[in-house]
Amino acid sequence: MSRTGHIEKCVVMARGLGTRMRQSDLGASLDATQIAAADLGAKAMIPVGRPFLDYLLSAAADAGYRRICLVIGPEHDFIREYYRKLHADRIEISFAVQPIPMGTANAVLAAAEFAGDDEFVVLNGDNYYSAEALRQVQALGQPGAVLFDAAALVSHGVIPEDRINAFASCVIDADGFLADIVEKANSGAEKEPRVVSMNCWRFDREIFAACRDVPLSSRGEYELPSAVILAMKRGHKVKVVISQTGVLDLSVRGDIVGVAERLKNVKVSL
Numbered sequence: 001m002s003r004t005g006h007i008e009k010c011v012v013m014a015r016g017l018g019t020r021m022r023q024s025d026l027g028a029s030l031d032a033t034q035i036a037a038a039d040l041g042a043k044a045m046i047p048v049g050r051p052f053l054d055y056l057l058s059a060a061a062d063a064g065y066r067r068i069c070l071v072i073g074p075e076h077d078f079i080r081e082y083y084r085k086l087h088a089d090r091i092e093i094s095f096a097v098q099p100i101p102m103g104t105a106n107a108v109l110a111a112a113e114f115a116g117d118d119e120f121v122v123l124n125g126d127n128y129y130s131a132e133a134l135r136q137v138q139a140l141g142q143p144g145a146v147l148f149d150a151a152a153l154v155s156h157g158v159i160p161e162d163r164i165n166a167f168a169s170c171v172i173d174a175d176g177f178l179a180d181i182v183e184k185a186n187s188g189a190e191k192e193p194r195v196v197s198m199n200c201w202r203f204d205r206e207i208f209a210a211c212r213d214v215p216l217s218s219r220g221e222y223e224l225p226s227a228v229i230l231a232m233k234r235g236h237k238v239k240v241v242i243s244q245t246g247v248l249d250l251s252v253r254g255d256i257v258g259v260a261e262r263l264k265n266v267k268v269s270l
Contacts, residue, residue: 006138007119007202010065011111014044014053014125015073015098030256043250044125045079048260050268052250056128058268061090063134065121069114071096071107088270103221104199105211112208119143122201122224128248128263129200136241137202144239145170145178145201145228148247150194156246158258163251167196168225170240178238181225197225198247206236 033047044053057068068091072079083093098110108122121137123129129146136146147170154161171180172195181197201224210231217223232238248259 006064007121008064008066009069009115009118009120010060010067011069011071011096011108011114011120011122012044012053012056012060012125013071013104013107013122013199014076014079015071015101015107015110030253042076042079045082046250046256048256048263051082052128052259052263053125054268054270055263055266056123056125057091057093057270058266059129059131060121060123060134061270062131064138065134066091067114068093069096069111070094070125071098071110073097073101074099086270091270103217103219104224105214105222105227108203108224108227109208109211109222112205115203115205115208117205119202119204122199122203124199126250127198127200128259129198130243130245130247133200133243133245133247136243137200140202140239140241142239143202143204143206143237144241145197146241146243147172147178147195148198148200148243148245150196152244153196153198153247156244157248158255158262159247159249163249164196170195170197172240172242176240178228178232178240181229195242198249199224200243201228207231210234210236 045051060068070093072095074097080095094114096111096114098107133146150164153159153164168181168183170178171182173179210227214222214227214230217226228238248262249255250259
């Protein structure tokens with residue numbers, strides 16, 4: 001597919017452990033179905049009116065993505081069954097299995113057969129990105145990333161500032177390409193506006209070699225940002241656009257009520 005052409009493929013990483021979501025001391029005002037999904041660590045399927053993932057897939061469809069691959073675990077048959085029974089007119093849903101939750105780079109590698117030789121988008125299954133941000137990925141016209149203004153994530157999303165402060169900062173060069181991803185060492189030390197990655201990437205097949213070769217992180221995972229940095233060291237260019245939109249993040253149980261409130265008037269069309 002041409003680098004300047006419209007892309008249709010989207011990989012959604014829905015496999016994570018959901019360790020923080022399983023913690024029972026976070027979020028007191030949940031109903032039984034929300035608690036059950038949280039106990040499973042299945043963040044993408046937590047009901048917030050309807051399963052959270054439905055809202056993300058609807059936004060992806062609004063932005064023109066037609067072929068969706070959900071990266072799930074072997075224990076996630078209930079996700080397969082839900083989407084197999086769901087009638088979808090705008091998207092075609094397929095699945096890739098990540099046998100063990102070994103990190104986001106490993107999750108992307110699981111979708112290599114789905115991607116083939118085409119460019120594709122990668123998104124977190126526990127984030128809701130606006131259709132506007134997802135259209136910005138299309139407009140890149142080549143492999144790249146939509147990065148998010150940290151202040152906008154706090155003001156427009158439901159992500160608390162202390163969580164944003166723990167995110168790594170992205171460095172952009174003078175030509176508008178990603179130069180580095182730097183762990184934030186000194187909270188509050190930076191004077192310029194921060195931009196961060198929320199795993200909203202556009203890749204071609206070159207990323208797979210980096211996902212295979214990236215070393216384990218200190219957390220014992222193969223992490224996608226590290227794979228991107230490795231690919232950049234090998235000459236891969238990552239074009240950047242900055243979004244001022246918010247992202248809804250389901251990380252802990254305390255996020256559920258606020259996310260549900262923000263999505264209650266959002267129409268889902270799959």
